[in-house]
Amino acid sequence: MNLQATKMELIEMLISTKKATVLKKIKAILEEEQEYLTKEDYKIINARRERHLSGESKSYSWQEARQKIQNR
Template identity: 70%
Template sequence: MDLQLTKMELIEMLLSTRKASVLNKIKAILEEEQEQLTESDYKIVDVRRANHLQGKSKSYSWDEVRKNISS
């Protein structure tokens, strides 16, 4: 099964539906399927935040981030 083709078919079906109940069900399913952060993930974020607040890590402005992405 071609994943991209399936996605496109679903998008077309979503665009053509007129039932809010269908959209609400699909939204609930997709929200359920999204990955949640684990306790380990939160610990990593906490350590990185603490390092940032203590000046132990480098931070970037949005302009610097955009430049890094485009280069």
């Protein structure tokens, strides 16, 4: 399968469609497939979570965090 050729074919099909429902479905599919965080981001988040759960890092309640921000 030639990826570029497939993309071009899909673009042509999108341009020629007259059905809004088709476009909405395709948009929904593409939005679901989008990755907002990389694998490296997840590694960092998981490492920080583990440090938090093991008590190695300091955590704050919402009230404490808000107070720290307001005092800046």
